Amino acid sequence: MPNIQELQRIASQVRRDIIRQVHYATCGHPGASLGCTDLLTALYFEVMDHDPSFNMEGKNEDLFFLSNGHISPVWYSILARSGYFPVAELATFRKLNARLQGHPATHEGLPGVRIASGSLGQGLSVAIGTALAKKLDGDDKLIYVLTGDGELQEGQVWEAMMFAAHHKVDNLVAIVDWNGQQIDGPNDEVMSLGDLPGKWKSFGWEVLEMDGNNMEEVLTVLAQAKSKTGNGIPVVILMKTAMGYGVDFMAGTHHWHGKAPNAEQTEIALAQLEETLGDYTYPYAG
Amino acid sequence: MNNSITSNNTTMLDKLVSTGKKSTRDGFGAGLHELGKTNKNVVALCADLVGSLKMQKFIDDNPERFFQVGVAEANMMGIAAGLATAGKIPFTGTFANFSTGRVYDQIRQSIAYSHKNVKICASHAGVSLGEDGATHQILEDLGMMKMLPGMTVINPCDYNQTKAATIAIADHDGPVYLRFGRPGWPMFTPEDQKFEIGKALMLNEGTDVTIFATGHLVWNSIEAAKALAAKGISVELINIHTIKPLDEEAVLASATKTKCVVTAEEHQMNGGLGDSIAQLLSRKLPTPLEMVAVNDSFGESGTPMELLDKYGMGVNDIVEAVTNVMKRK
Numbered sequence: 001m002p003n004i005q006e007l008q009r010i011a012s013q014v015r016r017d018i019i020r021q022v023h024y025a026t027c028g029h030p031g032a033s034l035g036c037t038d039l040l041t042a043l044y045f046e047v048m049d050h051d052p053s054f055n056m057e058g059k060n061e062d063l064f065f066l067s068n069g070h071i072s073p074v075w076y077s078i079l080a081r082s083g084y085f086p087v088a089e090l091a092t093f094r095k096l097n098a099r100l101q102g103h104p105a106t107h108e109g110l111p112g113v114r115i116a117s118g119s120l121g122q123g124l125s126v127a128i129g130t131a132l133a134k135k136l137d138g139d140d141k142l143i144y145v146l147t148g149d150g151e152l153q154e155g156q157v158w159e160a161m162m163f164a165a166h167h168k169v170d171n172l173v174a175i176v177d178w179n180g181q182q183i184d185g186p187n188d189e190v191m192s193l194g195d196l197p198g199k200w201k202s203f204g205w206e207v208l209e210m211d212g213n214n215m216e217e218v219l220t221v222l223a224q225a226k227s228k229t230g231n232g233i234p235v236v237i238l239m240k241t242a243m244g245y246g247v248d249f250m251a252g253t254h255h256w257h258g259k260a261p262n263a264e265q266t267e268i269a270l271a272q273l274e275e276t277l278g279d280y281t282y283p284y285a286g
Numbered sequence: 287m288n289n290s291i292t293s294n295n296t297t298m299l300d301k302l303v304s305t306g307k308k309s310t311r312d313g314f315g316a317g318l319h320e321l322g323k324t325n326k327n328v329v330a331l332c333a334d335l336v337g338s339l340k341m342q343k344f345i346d347d348n349p350e351r352f353f354q355v356g357v358a359e360a361n362m363m364g365i366a367a368g369l370a371t372a373g374k375i376p377f378t379g380t381f382a383n384f385s386t387g388r389v390y391d392q393i394r395q396s397i398a399y400s401h402k403n404v405k406i407c408a409s410h411a412g413v414s415l416g417e418d419g420a421t422h423q424i425l426e427d428l429g430m431m432k433m434l435p436g437m438t439v440i441n442p443c444d445y446n447q448t449k450a451a452t453i454a455i456a457d458h459d460g461p462v463y464l465r466f467g468r469p470g471w472p473m474f475t476p477e478d479q480k481f482e483i484g485k486a487l488m489l490n491e492g493t494d495v496t497i498f499a500t501g502h503l504v505w506n507s508i509e510a511a512k513a514l515a516a517k518g519i520s521v522e523l524i525n526i527h528t529i530k531p532l533d534e535e536a537v538l539a540s541a542t543k544t545k546c547v548v549t550a551e552e553h554q555m556n557g558g559l560g561d562s563i564a565q566l567l568s569r570k571l572p573t574p575l576e577m578v579a580v581n582d583s584f585g586e587s588g589t590p591m592e593l594l595d596k597y598g599m600g601v602n603d604i605v606e607a608v609t610n611v612m613k614r615k
Binding site: 056057058059105106107114115116117118119121122123124125126127128129130131132133134136137155156159160162163166167 | 329350351353355356358360361362363364365366367368369370371372373374376391392394395396399400401402
């Protein structure tokens with residue numbers, strides 16, 4: 001049985017890491033990082049069978065792909081806290097000569113990252129490629145891929161959705177961070193996504209929905225999703241989150257999509273997030 | 287001395303005869319078919335152009351290792367990047383236009399920057415695709431691909447060389463752009479010739495001028511060299527099948543010897559082979575140079591030979607470029 005409280009304690013520290021990375025870098029994307037913290041905590045600390053000693057091919061492991069690469073602060077914290085690289089390295093986020101690039105990359109050899117992302121719309125295709133390889137290899141582990149909701153405005157995602165249904169890519173769980181916000185404002189003002197569940201269904205996917213900021217529900221729905229794999233139908237979870245979840249003045253607005261808090265704002269934010277695993281220090285000591 | 291060189295030239299040039307016509311895309315199909323038998327990690331993807339890319343034999347033998355993607359090239363590049371991440375060697379097949387310009391960002395981020403072992407196999411490059419016209423006649427692909435850090439760019443000249451190149455790139459670790467074409471084209475590369483990535487091929491030794499040619503224009507350059515030999519001009523002819531990495535040593539050695547250079551390619555002047563060689567020579571060995579290529583223009587409908595002539599890539603254009611560059615020595 002997963003210990004919900006323990007996962008929530010990890011998530012609190014991860015949210016502190018997000019705020020501190022972005023503050024110290026003076027830039028980055030805290031909003032959806034905070035919103036997706038519970039999902040990534042659940043995946044890496046409970047759901048996925050993965051190996052932090054990291055090899056690129058990831059045979060016989062569950063794999064995770066972050067398509068909306070701008071929420072790198074949450075992924076970096078999760079990877080560090082689950083042992084892929086030293087937690088202290090979070091102090092190098094967006095700095096010169098660092099492995100923690102503004103958007104995730106393989107180029108500097110950061111363990112845990114299997115492909116660059118940031119230019120949106122590409123991750124579902126990549127995830128499908130790895131899912132096909134697992135089928136060819138007789139590897140029964142699963143692929144998880146997270147995309148943003150604004151990202152669904154990219155046409156390539158719909159190409160990939162069509163492909164997954166046609167080719168019965170049923171060893172993959174896609175998750176959409178359905179926070180309703182994007183850089184220029186709410187999705188409904190920028191470019192309405194319309195009937196999102198209906199669209200995925202009509203493209204041949206099994207559609208689940210969940211509250212992505214309720215740890216218990218996240219675990220339940222991820223388990224449901226897993227139970228629906230292997231049936232010849234790809235599975236998607238439309239995950240309702242609040243952008244900026246966990247910090248009152250950042251929550252539910254697009255204003256903190258890509259903005260760093262100043263010193264005072266950082267202090268206010270951190271006061272709302274319990275330090276549970278120990279903060280790293282900055283500057284980076286090397 | 288001059289006589290012996292001339293007779294030697296004649297011998298080398300004489301050996302460069304067409305043994306018949308087959309398309310370079312047929313060479314790709316044959317190479318891929320071969321790879322299907324020899325390398326179990328090779329997988330193939332196609333965006334609704336199986337017939338055009340000659341991929342059917344691979345598919346017949348290896349249905350489980352082929353993925354039809356439909357008319358969705360961006361998705362194809364992403365899936366290929368994923369397959370490569372998991373240790374497969376994906377070969378993507380579509381027209382050169384849809385293999386590059388249409389999917390440049392997918393290649394840049396998911397393949398080149400991420401250093402994925404994807405082989406981007408691109409047919410119907412250049413004006414020699416003919417009647418379909420300029421929408422499909424990409425002339426900028428070599429430039430786009432060679433600008434990407436870590437990308438290997440290959441443009442073989444005939445059926446056998448394309449087949450050999452297709453087989454060779456499977457053993458190269460890293461992204462490769464392999465460019466070939468539609469029309470039946472004279473074959474002259476020996477069937478057993480090994481393909482060495484990045485190694486220029488000396489086709490004819492000469493003393494008066496060097497022609498560096500790539501792709502279909504290697505054959506046109508052979509014909510030009512023969513015409514020039516008849517006028518007593520000794521042409522050194524080098525096949526640059528690998529645009530990147532460029533065999534700088536071979537280029538510099540030949541330019542040092544002949545002291546004037548012509549480049550020949552079925553591509554825009556901007557960004558192509560001539561551009562790479564001009565850049566190298568101006569940095570290390572300033573040398574008079576003329577380019578046989580398309581001069582900042584789109585193509586149009588017509589037969590391959592009509593188009594190559596109209597857009598300045600015929601045999602006569604190469605002869606004229608040689609004549610002009612020799613005056614500048």
